[in-house]
Amino acid sequence: MTKKTPLLGKTLGELKAIVQDLGMPKFTAGQIASWLYDKKVSSIEEMTNLSLKNRERLMENYEVGASAPVHEMRSVDGTVKYLFCTPEGDYIESVYIPDDDRATLCVSSQVGCKMNCKFCMTGKQGYTTSLTAAQILNQIYSVPERDTLTNVVFMGMGEPFDNLDEVLRALEILTADYGYKWSPKRITVSTVGLRKGLERFLEESDCHLAISLHSPFPSQRRELMPAEKAFSITEMVEILRRYDFSKQRRLSFEYIVFKGVNDSLIYAKELVKLLRGLDCRMNLIRFHAIPNVDLEGTDMESMIAFRDYLTQHGLFATIRASRGEDIFAACGMLSTAQQQAEKKEKESETF
Known part of the structure; x- marks a missing residue:
């Protein structure tokens, strides 16, 4: 056929x-x-x-090309993690996050990821393939909560700027009059920062932008995020300074706070220095532990002190609430578990 x-x-x-x-x-x-x-x-x-x-x-x-999730896990806090299977038999994840009057869906843009960030389970899978616009939109199209969604974030599996053609096609459909008719303010795209992708995205899309930062020191950021070698955070900030983020588009930085690694006020002071004069906000995130990685999340007292220092020195900061910790909360955990289960099943069939 x-x-x-x-x-x-x-x-x-x-x-x-x-x-x-x-x-x-x-x-x-x-x-x-x-x-x-x-x-x-x-x-x-x-x-x-x-x-x-x-x-x-x-x-x-x-x-039409729509396909329902093959598995779901529901948290006690209302968060739902959905597992989708592509036509090629690969697995990707989406996460539905209800929060008062907001209903956010976190979508994936790739199967696996090339970036290999130390703290990310998806990076441990390696890279398999990039999703098509159809496979990206299907995550929105096929969840039961699709008609109540208020926001979509491209913060799932994969690096959106490593698959920018398909991501931009999906963004066009989400915001166009012939498509979903969403305001770009309802959509955020997260990236580790790839130079060509960043510049093109800023020119071709009005959606919000989130940069994965995690350390203000290039040498340490390189250890956590190998992408720093090709495009440093200092170069990225200089490019961002050329754009006006005061009106429609919002710029934010994502900062996972690791215990004893990047949680002292020395780091907060350096962040203020790095981002001074840039119209942005900082999202502080508690780390969800993943197997075989020697990092752990810091305590809430340290996170509050970190947030307060940033805000008091002109860098607006928030602490993102942890959600879905009882359902493979970290990105890539559910798809990895599914892959491992299928591998064991195949191995058992050979004996």
């Missing part, structure tokens, strides 16, 4: 090219976009304002 191409993840321009190639009226592209991104249908058969003949033409080589 010929593998069909997903319509999910196609921009209006791409849909126009498809209908033109199939000899269908031009306006059909807008109808298809409406069925996909407004009505969120699961099959082409449901696109009832297309003629039966045009639906049949479309179904010969295309499908």
Whole structure:
């Protein structure tokens, strides 16, 4: 059977090219976009304002391309971690995080990751492949809470700027009038910082930006995050200074606080110095322990002192509440567990 191409993840321009190639009226592209991104249908058969003949033409080589999660884990605090399986049999994770009047979905952009950050379970998997826009959007399209979401963050598995073409395509669909019609203010993209990706993102998208920082000292950041070798945090900050973050786009820095590593006021003072004059905020994050990594989270008293110093010296800081600690909270944990379970199953079948 010929593998069909997903319509999910196609921009209006791409849909126009498809209908033109199939000899269908031009306006059909807008109808298809409406069925996909407004009505969120699961099959082409449901696109009832297309003629039966045009639906049949479309179904010969295309499908909606949505697929439900294969597994979920629910936390006592309401957080839900979803596991998706790609058509190639790879696993990715999304996390639904309810918080008062906000409902955030954290989505993945790759299977595994090339960045190999010391504290990240996804990096321990290595890199397998980048997700298509269809696979990125499917994480939003196919969760039960999709119609109540207020925010989406690209902070799941993978480095978004290492898959920027597909991420930008997904962002276009999320914010376009023919798509989800979301404000860019509802979307945040997180990155370790890749020079070409950063500059292009700043030029081509108005979505919020979050930079994984974790140490203000380049030598130490290099130990935690090998990407520092190619593009240092000091160079990154200089590029960020050229852009106006005071209006639509928000700039934030993510800082995981490790006990005895980066939690003293020496680090807080250096952060103030590094980011002075930059319109930004700092998100302090408690570390979720992962196997075989000699790092641990600091205590809340130290985090509060760290936050207060930053805020008192002009760098607005918040402590991100820990969520879902009872359900493989750290990114990459659930997919890794699934991979290991399947590996053991295959090994047992050989004996």
